[in-house]
Amino acid sequence: MAVKAGGFKRRSGASSDIPSSSMADIAFLLLIFFMVTTVFRREKKREIDWVSAEATRKIDEKRKNILHLWIDNVGQVWINDQAIADEDIARVVRPIYAQNREIVIAVRGDRDVPYSKINTITKQLQAAGAVRVTFATRLEQRLQRPRR
Amino acid sequence: MPILSRKQRVSDEIPTASMADIAFLLLVFFLTTTVFNEEKGLPIVLPEEKEEQEVSAKNILFLIVQPDGSVTVRRGESEQEQIVAYRQVEGILRQELAANENLIAAIKTDPSAAYRHMINVLDEVKKAGxxxxxxxxxxE
Structure with a gap:
């Protein structure tokens, strides 16, 4: 059976344009994805002077497993936007730990807080059983030192 | 001029050509305003309550953080003390760890010392591995 006209006559009918009619759908899909995955901060950001350390590491933990414990420059402790007296920390943390055993306490302390405060807090956290603690720091880069 | 002779030809469809532009604009807006706040810090695991262990004195290196931020180094056994700046702690600890890999770095901080001094020393200890x-x- 002969191919009609040698198979060369007909031009391909395919369009060379990028199909743009579905572009809006793609964009909206991406938009919805980002809107759904965005987690809004639940707590107010507190103004503290951060401590910095060169050994700062990224904490590889899900956001829901991290509990922030703020210590502001006057030594007031805040958990979930609530001011908490030093001796009540264990009482507040214990139910949170009971709900989620994976919890990591990120201690965000002001750099000038006296250490006795930190010691009280770590004692309270031990009493609550939450022993995984991170001292939240900013990455420090010392330029005068060669990188190892 | 006859007024009503020409019918107006207005399309009754929503213009979809610019829809992609609108969507991408929103997308870019959300992308640029999203702040990924990374959790960074120095992790440490505290001992369980009442599980403090006794360790032999020769395995302890005390790093006593003074209120002014200087560090007093004391090897567990000896009474000998050495006052250093915190930047030197990493080197000292590296040497000690090379000699004894079971060494425990005990950071003993003065109650009135600022938090940052303790973090500086903890940083050095972490860097020393x-x-x-x-x-x-x-x-205490």
Missing amino acids: AERISLQMVG
């Missing part, structure tokens, strides 16, 4: 770290307070 110490795995066994103990946090204590002077006078």
Whole structure:
């Protein structure tokens, strides 16, 4: 059976344009994805002077497993936007730990807080059983030192 | 001029050509305003309550953080003390760890010392690669 006209006559009918009619759908899909995955901060950001350390590491933990414990420059402790007296920390943390055993306490302390405060807090956290603690720091880069 | 002779030809469809532009604009807006706040810090695992262990004195290196930020180094056995700046702690600890890999770095901080001094020392200890770290307070 002969191919009609040698198979060369007909031009391909395919369009060379990028199909743009579905572009809006793609964009909206991406938009919805980002809107759904965005987690809004639940707590107010507190103004503290951060401590910095060169050994700062990224904490590889899900956001829901991290509990922030703020210590502001006057030594007031805040958990979930609530001011908490030093001796009540264990009482507040214990139910949170009971709900989620994976919890990591990120201690965000002001750099000038006296250490006795930190010691009280770590004692309270031990009493609550939450022993995984991170001292939240900013990455420090010392330029005068060669990188190892 | 006859007024009503020409019918107006207005399309009754929503213009979809610019829809992609609108969507991408929103997308870019959300992308640029999203702040990924990374959790960064120095992780440490505290001992369980009432599980403090006795360790032999020769495996402890005390790093006593003074209120002014200087560090007093005391090897567990000896009474000999050495006052250094915190930047030197990493080097000292590296040497000690090379000699004894079971060494525990005990950071003993003065109650009135600022938090940042203790973090500076903890940073040095972490950089030296110490795995066994103990946090204590002077006078306990």
